Amino acid sequence: xxxxxxxxxxxxxxxxxxxxxxxxPISNHLYFYWYRQILGQKVEFLVSFYNNEISEKSEIFDxxxxxxxxxxxxxxxxxxSTKLEDSAMYFxxxxxxxYIQYFGAGTRLSVL
Amino acid sequence: KNEVEQSPxxxxxxxxxxxxxNCSYSVGISALHWLQQHPGGGIVSLFMLSSGKKKHGxxxxxxxxxxxxxxxxxxxxxxxxxxxxxxxxxxxxxxSEKLVFGKGMKLTVNP
Numbered sequence: 001x002x003x004x005x006x007x008x009x010x011x012x013x014x015x016x017x018x019x020x021x022x023x024x025p026i027s028n029h030l031y032f033y034w035y036r037q038i039l040g041q042k043v044e045f046l047v048s049f050y051n052n053e054i055s056e057k058s059e060i061f062d063x064x065x066x067x068x069x070x071x072x073x074x075x076x077x078x079x080x081s082t083k084l085e086d087s088a089m090y091f092x093x094x095x096x097x098x099y100i101q102y103f104g105a106g107t108r109l110s111v112l
Numbered sequence: 113k114n115e116v117e118q119s120p121x122x123x124x125x126x127x128x129x130x131x132x133x134n135c136s137y138s139v140g141i142s143a144l145h146w147l148q149q150h151p152g153g154g155i156v157s158l159f160m161l162s163s164g165k166k167k168h169g170x171x172x173x174x175x176x177x178x179x180x181x182x183x184x185x186x187x188x189x190x191x192x193x194x195x196x197x198x199x200x201x202x203x204x205x206x207x208s209e210k211l212v213f214g215k216g217m218k219l220t221v222n223p
Contacts, residue, residue, distance in 0.1 A: 001205075031209075031210070033210070035161070035211070035213075037153075042198075042213045042214065042215040042216060043198065043200070044214065045211060048209070049206065055207070055208035056205070056206070056210055058210075076141040089153050091155060093211075095209075100157065100160050101145070101157065102157065103154070103155040103156070104154075105152075105153070106153050106154055106155070
């Protein structure tokens, strides 16, 4: 069964460093999403991406964040200068058919 | 105010019990997801509903669009059902969709 793959599963970084979280969506999907879940809190929408551009972003998704689909298969989330409060689980999702999103296993980001 | 409310927040059950998890929402939605999150953190989609009822194995999900309410039922619960169950609604705005999540309900099923 096709699946969404995220790498790495755990990323540890120092405050102020740049991180890139990677996702390989399901191959024929067209809509891509990033979500964040701070430990003990609910999952929050970050950004949606369609047709090589951002279709919607939340207020969390500030100038420190960017997304890219560099080569037609990967979908990346970059955090330019990480802060302690960026520590969270980041989930990628992709959607092909209407409304059904498939989630990756997540990347746990720990900012020290 | 949370757009998606789940109840209860925590539930402990004995193996074999029938379990109901509730979700209410306050916004217009295109669809609703029930998701399962295991202790390792990964999220699995259980159901996507836009009306009526769906069944998969021991799981049944229902939605009442008029009442803005959905329920997830687990029949003959088992310890492996222990997880966080999350309700998420699909909101369509300006041609794009996003998911808005509830806080989740932590279910523990004891043998």
